[in-house]
Amino acid sequence: MGHIRLGRLPRTVKWKQVVSLIDRGASTAEIALVALDASWKGLQTASKDPTLIYSFWLLTQIPLAAKGQNFSEELRQRGLEVPLQPTLMEVVGAFTDAVDAYTRRQGIRSDLGEMAQLAAVESLTKLAGEKTRSLFGATPEEVQRAVRSFSTAKEFGTLGRDFFSRFLGRYLTYFLSRELSNHVGPGQRFANIQEHSAFNQALDLYCRQAARIVQEFAGGWFSKTHYEGGIDLKKAGDFVFVALKKIRSELAKGEQLNEQ
Numbered sequence: 001m002g003h004i005r006l007g008r009l010p011r012t013v014k015w016k017q018v019v020s021l022i023d024r025g026a027s028t029a030e031i032a033l034v035a036l037d038a039s040w041k042g043l044q045t046a047s048k049d050p051t052l053i054y055s056f057w058l059l060t061q062i063p064l065a066a067k068g069q070n071f072s073e074e075l076r077q078r079g080l081e082v083p084l085q086p087t088l089m090e091v092v093g094a095f096t097d098a099v100d101a102y103t104r105r106q107g108i109r110s111d112l113g114e115m116a117q118l119a120a121v122e123s124l125t126k127l128a129g130e131k132t133r134s135l136f137g138a139t140p141e142e143v144q145r146a147v148r149s150f151s152t153a154k155e156f157g158t159l160g161r162d163f164f165s166r167f168l169g170r171y172l173t174y175f176l177s178r179e180l181s182n183h184v185g186p187g188q189r190f191a192n193i194q195e196h197s198a199f200n201q202a203l204d205l206y207c208r209q210a211a212r213i214v215q216e217f218a219g220g221w222f223s224k225t226h227y228e229g230g231i232d233l234k235k236a237g238d239f240v241f242v243a244l245k246k247i248r249s250e251l252a253k254g255e256q257l258n259e260q
Helices: 013-023 028-038 040-046 050-065 071-077 088-106 111-130 140-151 153-183 193-210 212-227 233-252
Strands: 002-004 108-110
Touching: 013 028, 013 153, 028 153, 028 193, 028 233, 040 111, 040 233, 050 071, 050 088, 050 108, 050 111, 050 140, 050 153, 050 212, 050 233, 071 140, 088 108, 088 111, 088 140, 108 111, 111 140, 111 153, 140 153, 153 193, 153 212, 153 233, 193 212, 193 233, 212 233
Parallel strands: 002 108
Antiparallel strands: none
């Protein structure tokens, strides 16, 4: 199986602007915006990545499977091999295995696809886990009920926002981490590793704020598309393309992002 790596960004004028902003102590928002602009070509490629599209599509299918009377059978029909009464971790594990199997069938594994797969797993684990009594101790009925809650427009919007914020954060960190490490130490932008970590935490928050534009859009799209014939890979891919464009457009406004 081939593996497509994003590689290191070329030393373009735009990327030199990113380095300059880091040197000058610019805000997280300024650095993230220019970094996204400098790496936009890669993000455009992401919107067509088979594993990204499949990961998002599968994320739409799990809540729908939970609406059925036989949760485990509904999951298996969607390619997730789970036991008769799956725990949340077994559902998450089956999700990972299903994405891996799909990627093998495609014959190409990419860095972008791995970022998307991890983002989806993290979103499902965190948000569904918060709706159960505990991550490991929840009953199968509680797990199904927690997952089923994301089949509403409002709750799927929350899930969609979380997924795209995590994906965007991983994407930006992929590039920025290589440069940021050169700015840690006495007299540098980050005096120590703690300041570097604080920047990464601020970047994660910024990505969550930036992805808020996806929240209502995702919820409305999910309900409408499911009602009008169902969600397939093509429709999921079309949504991913538009969602990433919306996020970039929101960032390009250069407005202060405030948590909602």
